[in-house]
Amino acid sequence: MRWFLSVLSAVITVALIVLLDKPVAMGNVKTPRLGYFLSPQKGFWQNAEADTKKFDGNIQSAYLQGKTDVYFDDRLVPHVYAEHETDAYFVQGYLHARFRLWQMEFQTHAAGGRLSEIMGASYAGTDFLSIDKFFRRLGMVYAAEQSLKVMEADEIIKPEIDAYTAGVNAYIASLDEGSLPLEYKLLDYKPESWTNLKTALFMKYMAYDLAGFEEDFEKTNAKHIFTKEQFKKLYPYGQDILDPVIAKGTPIAKSALVVKKPATADSLYFDFRKNDSIPVKVKLKPDPANGSNNWAVAGSKTKSGKPILCNDPHLGLNLPSIWYEMQISTPEFNAYGATFPGTPSVVIGFNDSCAFGFTNAERDVRDYYEITFRDTSMREYWFDSTWQPTTFRDEVIKIKGAPADTQHIAMTVWGPVMYDSRYEDALKDGKAYACRWKAHDASNELLTFNRLNRAKNFNDYTNAIATYQCPGQNMVFAAKNGDIAIRQQGQFPAKWRWQGDFAMPGSDSAYRWQSMIPDSMNITMLNPQRGFVSSANQYPYDTAYPYYLGGSYPPYRGFIINWKLANRQNFTAEDMQIMQTDNYNVFARLAKPVLTKYMDASQLSNSEKKLYDIFIAWNLRNDAAEKGASVFTAWYDSLMSVMYQDEFAQTQLPLPEPAQSSLLEGIGKDSLYEFADDIRTPQKETITDMVVLAFKKAAEVLQKANTGNSLAWGKFKDSGIRHLLRIPALSRLHLLAGGGVHIINAHKQYHGPSWRMVVHLTDETEAYGIYPGGQSGNPGSKYYDNFINDWVQGKYYRIKIVGQDVAAKEMVKGKIVFSKA
């Protein structure tokens, strides 16, 4: 009997252990291995970082050549003092991994189409397998492999990325079950070794995010529904209000390169109203709001007589943040700024001589070509009147808990065939489309950052950015010697008007990108008379530029930035902070007279009239407390919808949404705007009908918000900073914050200024910075999200760029010494 009871108890014990050592399904997610997860010695409790923790350490590695001291300041920003430059990259890799390893691996897994490996085919309602297929078929891994070849052939970048990778791996090697980052414990997997390919993948992820926005299939659909005249009105080239990055009137030399429209284009390509649409469902798109502001003012416009440079890149706002702040000091240079966990060097920042920043160029560098295969084997395709052979890339997607999936991708002269009949997102008509993307080309963007980190003057800046290809950026520069400059840099295809806006025939080489725009046609503005340079994702040049500037360019931020910079003098660093966080809505300023002109308030009910009065009395600022901002936003969104929904209802297929500026400028100059008519009704509707209808529809939402006491803009917008896994408890939701689209403080719900920086280039640099996150990626650390409240308030931190002697004295949060083993 006792024997039996003993076995029974033992069986219960083992059963408990087995149960607690297995992830259990909980809704559409799985629990961690609970026994392990709860074990205070190994599980999540180990990630509960002591409030008083000091980040001391002593790291030895045979990889290092000399000594490097790292001091953590009170915000946990590391200040790295390396005797040897390559050691600095090792240390940067180590620190990125120490504080952000999980995020680095997750983001590069996303870029490489490997999320199913860790998440399973689907998790918490997200279809990871289809995301992986999308990135594989887009050619992300192919692109990273191409670039890695040139990175590893470069004598400057090879040792840099090798050292960085070694540093990441030194940290990974030090991990055990207990010290793993929290997310690995939650999802129950382990980190793998870092590789140079992962760094290349991270760069391609940025290329996807910033140079991956196009609407070629949607525009092709639109072309087939609308007449050419309608199309031009819905999707105009240029804007009335346009104030381009390179100011109008800046001399542009004549270019020897002329691009020719193919002879067949008028019949084959400009086939408007053909009614033959492409039912492609494009799964993933980068946020079209991925943009930024940057500007530099010359000493002639500042109180100190020294230049000031400002930059705030607008990206998806996540926890852990995409940025990690640090100072890197070597015998060759002393740089400070925002870095990307996943890549070496400072990306946006400054050194002892100059400062540099970036905004996105927004140009369309991804096009599609229709491929005619000879048969379903996809071994041959029709090109220039012959059957050409394809090659194949087999992309194997491993799936947690399921057999692997293989994507069999045909490679053509254009690039990978992204869509074909075997891809489940394929065109229902059996057509195939190859993707030509600038990011597929081998390029070495890290070299630009390496050189900017040590740039001393304008010539060094020019030299640093000369090799940069993709994603194209507006690169702003200011130096202590007084120079300011900006240039939209990148390699952009020289296109004829509308080339690549629609899917192109892939059987005719005449439709290829005939050439890249010569570098001499990327115009630099150096020390302009007006005393400032700026960019905010607007058109780089006016539309007289000799090559087609296909892309998507919001005009309003650039307009208000230039207006403010032009109309004021004696700027200080504090003025710049105020300007960078300004919530004035210039778009609303321009829209208000147009909307009120067409509005017929007599058609509004009493409660609608109250909302309208809020709008009329509004101060045009998107501050968190303003109710008028909510009314305006809901009204304008509603107007966009009622204005075009009837025309768009002509097809079930996706069409590109017109820009908000196109509607405003359209109804602003044309009181008989043709899209106002609801083509589904016999009578002819007017703009007034639409404006009133839009208001009434918006009022339903607004009234609900008002009764819920959330009509104030900060509540209506309901911003948050979400954990990369979208787990609410690890996110910071319901932040009461102002800002929004078309506003300098471009803070939308989950998107906005991901790093705000102001650098005053006085003899002793006066710099400020902040990002919505914290230096630690560990949700169990008080440094995980400790900048967020200050960021919401528009506060800045004074940046400490100091010598080692000062760091040693003042920086008390810890010291790590790296030395040769």
Added chain:
Amino acid sequence: MKFLIAIILTALLGYAAPLFLPWWSFAATSFIVAVIVHQKAASAFLAGFAGLFLLWGMHALLLDSANNHLLATKIAQVLGIGSSAFMLVLVTALVGGLVSGFAALAGSFTRKPS
């Protein structure tokens, strides 16, 4: 006295074993303690339970208070048990205690009552 010794040994070995072995290795040491420090079934279970309940509970409590309950509050929400850090400490202690208790019970039954 035996009861107390069993608790202390269970806790000590239950801490030492997972330093080198998987998280559940304390079950083996709790079993062995119950074989060596032999008690009646009920006492053995209670001692085994208490040893790990106290070990995991105290350890979690220490880490949690040094952390100002920051992480435990979040994890409690992730696991769907509200947002009380103390509740999570309790759950942690119970899980450890339960496994250890049954292991000790099995150990106690291997020997005849004295």
